[in-house]
Amino acid sequence: MVAIADSVPKPVARFRFILDRRNVLGSIMIAPAILYVLLLVGVPFLMAVYYSLSAYTIYDPSWSFVGLANFEDVVQDPVFQQTLYNTFIFTFGSQMLGLILGKFGALVLLRPFPGRKFVRALVILPWAVPIALATVAWQWMFDSLYSVINWTLIALGVVTRSQAPNWLGTPHLAMLSVIVVNAWRFFPFAIVIFLAGITAVPQDVLDAATVDGAGFWRRNYQIIMPMILPIVAIGLVFGIVFTFTDLSIVFLMTMGGPVGATSVLGFAGFQTGIVSGDVSHGAAISLFMLPVLFIVVVAMLRFIRRREV
């Protein structure tokens, strides 16, 4: 008895003992990752919630609790209402356009043709290249004076130089421009998602359908589409989350202008919270993203669960 009790408490032995216990070691190995994420995502998130309920600014860092007053201020502000509306238009418009381009692009790239690999590599670029840099290129293409798009329109005789559109300086055109750039950025991702889904559909299922008399469109919409829906849904979750919360495209191309016509939630939160230093109102604006994010994430979890069943 005594001899056994003596031999156990050696430090080295205890250490080895931990390294051999599956569940203990497992927890130790996963701890740093979880701790990092908790400290720098979880805690800031709670801070954001608290800021939105307080009167905190960078000039007056008082943590006094003001309840929902910030949210009331924000909701009653017509500029904010415009921003919220813009965010939905921006998200919906660019996701629709991106999905349509993605579906067609996938159909095109599915068929073998000379140079397909090269075209596929090029098509990935809009999504791969840092969006801020691509946006700057688009901004230059939309330039009020030296726009290559306008130059082409003028050369084709569609418009004259005096009537040439000022893409980023006219409210509706500016919204259209940021939507196009965002759709352009996401469509390669949509193509890749569609391609991955379509190639995963078993060939014998399609053959059986063809034998039973299903034509191209019928195979497309009654067999392929339902089968790839889960993976398309996951892709769409990414698209919606990153578009609904985006800041960079609007910041670089229009600065929310002209007169707030392209201001979106992320941009408004940045302007109020960082540029003006009104942290509490900025946090309140940002938190308006939460309901949409929540719905999207719940939808995604349901899809993942359905996959498992």
Add this chain to the structure above:
Amino acid sequence: MPRGTLTKALQETSFYGAVAFFFVLSAFPFYWMVITSFKTNGDLYNVSNTPFWFNDPPTLEHFRYLFEKTLFVRWLLNSLIIGVCVTAITLVTALPAAYSLARMTGRNGEALGIGIFLTYLVPPTLLFLPLSRVMAGLGLQNSMWSLVVVYPTFTIPFCTWLLMGFFKALPVEIEEAAIVDGCNLFGAFVKMAIPLSLPGILTVVIFTFTLTLQEFVYALTFISASDQKPITLGVATDLIRGDVFYWGEIMAGALIASIPVAIAYNLFLDRFISGITGGAVK
């Protein structure tokens, strides 16, 4: 001409028309970057010139200006340092976490894995306000090291998820054999699992690096000092004097920063896709 041939010809034409459309749509902005960065200013800012090709001979003036008169090299270096540090932090935390999740049995492991992955979807625009206060508290305001601290918040979840797939594909028997040969469990991880998943680790290194290069929101929020900016932020915001955009220099800088990311993505695309779709396609 028989009707079938005509239909066929029409189909072929519309198909190649579609190919051409996608080709131009994807490539034109980059073609525009290239041509702008090599044009002389006199050529760029003359609306009567045909913009699609060189009217004056191409010039390296913009690249020379970029490297000699701006902080471009400094931004390049900053991005490199940030990328290396973030990759190191990510590997050290995500590798063991992913292994642990992959070997966890039952519903807990799965739920924890999905939970970690969902944090990848928490947008920067929700967290930048509190995080900028945290950075101020840490004394990292206006310093590129703030990005080294913050970027792992999205690279760790992403890479843990990606690596989890790789470790799941490794047969448990290999580690059991190592344990029978006298390794402890941790030793089996270090000596067997890590070397066998080197392709996965390489993928994660590449993607961590590209994710840090692509990030813009945190960089914009935390850093206003020119010499602390990473390359994306520097090129997009620092080559403007007052109202004057240095388009030649901006496009040259964007081109240089884009090329490595474009290559990396094309090489590792399939792994990226199977990563984010959680192996839904196999």
